[in-house]
Amino acid sequence: MGAGLLSIDIEAAVANWRALAAHSRAETGATVKADCYGLGAARLAPALARAGARRFFVALAQEGAALRASLGTGVEIFVYAGHMEGDTGIIRDHGLIPLLNSPAQFRRHGGALPGHPFGIQLDSGMNRLGMEADEWAGLREAALAAGPALVMSHLACSDDPADAMNAQQLQTFRAMTEGVTAPRSLSATGGILLGPDWHFDLTRPGIGLYGGAPYTGAQPVVQLDLPVIQTRALSAGEAVGYGRSWTATGPARIATVSAGYADGLIRALSGRATLWAGDTPCPLAGRVSMDLITVDVTHLDTVPEVLTILGPHQGIDALAEAAGTIGYEILTSLGPRYQRRYAGGTP
Numbered sequence: 257m258g259a260g261l262l263s264i265d266i267e268a269a270v271a272n273w274r275a276l277a278a279h280s281r282a283e284t285g286a287t288v289k290a291d292c293y294g295l296g297a298a299r300l301a302p303a304l305a306r307a308g309a310r311r312f313f314v315a316l317a318q319e320g321a322a323l324r325a326s327l328g329t330g331v332e333i334f335v336y337a338g339h340m341e342g343d344t345g346i347i348r349d350h351g352l353i354p355l356l357n358s359p360a361q362f363r364r365h366g367g368a369l370p371g372h373p374f375g376i377q378l379d380s381g382m383n384r385l386g387m388e389a390d391e392w393a394g395l396r397e398a399a400l401a402a403g404p405a406l407v408m409s410h411l412a413c414s415d416d417p418a419d420a421m422n423a424q425q426l427q428t429f430r431a432m433t434e435g436v437t438a439p440r441s442l443s444a445t446g447g448i449l450l451g452p453d454w455h456f457d458l459t460r461p462g463i464g465l466y467g468g469a470p471y472t473g474a475q476p477v478v479q480l481d482l483p484v485i486q487t488r489a490l491s492a493g494e495a496v497g498y499g500r501s502w503t504a505t506g507p508a509r510i511a512t513v514s515a516g517y518a519d520g521l522i523r524a525l526s527g528r529a530t531l532w533a534g535d536t537p538c539p540l541a542g543r544v545s546m547d548l549i550t551v552d553v554t555h556l557d558t559v560p561e562v563l564t565i566l567g568p569h570q571g572i573d574a575l576a577e578a579a580g581t582i583g584y585e586i587l588t589s590l591g592p593r594y595q596r597r598y599a600g601g602t603p
C-alpha cells in the first residue's frame with residue numbers, strides 16, 4: 257500500500273481522559289472539535305462517552321450535528337461559536353447548546369429558540385471570544401433568570417504555569433461569576449494541570465486527551481509509519497530533491513517515503529525532522545515535497561519497509577518542535593490520504 261499508516265490508539269485517549277479526570281473533583285468533559293483534533297470523532301467520542309464523559313464541546317454547530325449522530329441523545333453538546341446566524345435549525349434539531357458570546361447572540365438565541373438550553377461564554381482577559389464585563393453586567397440578570405446550562409471562560413496562557421495571566425484570569429472569572437449557581441467552567445488541559453482553583457464545576461480538556469503538551473504525562477495516541485517506496489545510492493557531491501538543498505558528503509543512501517506536505521507533514525520540517533527505522537534515527541534529507549520525503553539511511557544495514565515519523569521515539573510535540581509549531585497543528589494537519597487504523601475502543 258502506498259499510503260502511510262496512521263494508527264490511532266483509542267484506549268490511550270480514554271486512559272488520558274481518565275487520568276485528567278483523576279486530577280480534579282470537577283466533572284471532566286471533552287473537547288472534540290475539529291473531528292477530535294483530526295483523529296476521528298466518530299471513533300473517539302463514543303469511547304470517551306462509554307468511559308463516562310457526559311459533556312462534549314465542539315467549535316461549530318455542524319460539528320455538533322455530526323457528533324450527535326455518533327453519540328445519541330444521552331450527552332450534552334456545547335458549541336463554542338455560540339448561536340450564529342443561520343444555525344438556529346441545526347441547534348434546535350440536534351439539541352445543541354450554544355455558548356453565547358455576545359449580547360447580540362443572547363438576543364438572537366432568546367428570539368429564535370425561547371426556552372432552548374444555552375450557555376454563556378465570558379471574556380476573562382483573552383480578548384478572543386466571550387462577553388466583556390460590561391456586556392455581561394447588562395444582561396446578567398436576564399441570563400441567569402433563564403437558567404444557563406453553563407457559564408464558562410477560557411485561559412490564554414495555561415500552558416505556562418508561571419504566567420501571571422493565569423491568576424489574573426482566575427480572579428476576573430471569579431468576580432464575573434460571583435453568586436452564579438449555574439455550573440462554571442474555566443479550564444482546558446492546561447488549566448486542569450494548574451490545580452484545583454482553576455477547575456470549578458466542569459473542565460474541557462482537548463489536546464491532553466490526544467496525547468499532547470502541556471499534558472506531559474499523556475499516553476501517546478498516534479503512530480505514523482511511512483512506506484519506503486524506493487532507495488538509491490548517491491556519490492559524494494550528488495544532491496537530493498527540490499532546490500538541491502541536501503548534498504551527500506560521501507557515498508550515501510537515500511530512502512524516499514510516501515507522505516508529504518499534502519498529508520500534513522508541513523514543509524517547515526524540511527532538513528529538520530527525524531524519521532526512525534525502529535530505534536535508529538534517520539535524518540530527513542532535503543525538502544519535504546507534496547507527496548514524498550527523502551531520508552538519509554546511509555547508516556542502516558537494511559532499510560525497513562516503513563520509517564516512523566510519529567511513534568515511541570518522537571511524539572507530536574517533538575515533531576512540532578522540529579517544524580517550529582505546536583502539537584495541535586501537527587495533529588489537525590494530518591491529511592485524509594493515510595490509511596487509518598484504530599486500536600481499542602470497541603464497546
Ligand SMILES: *Cc1c(COP(=O)(O)O)cnc(C)c1O
Pocket residue numbers: 287289336409410443444445446460461462463464
Ligand atoms: C480548544 C478549546 C479547549 C480545549 O483546549 P485544549 O488546550 O486542547 O485542552 C477548551 N476550551 C475552548 C474555549 C477551546 O477553544
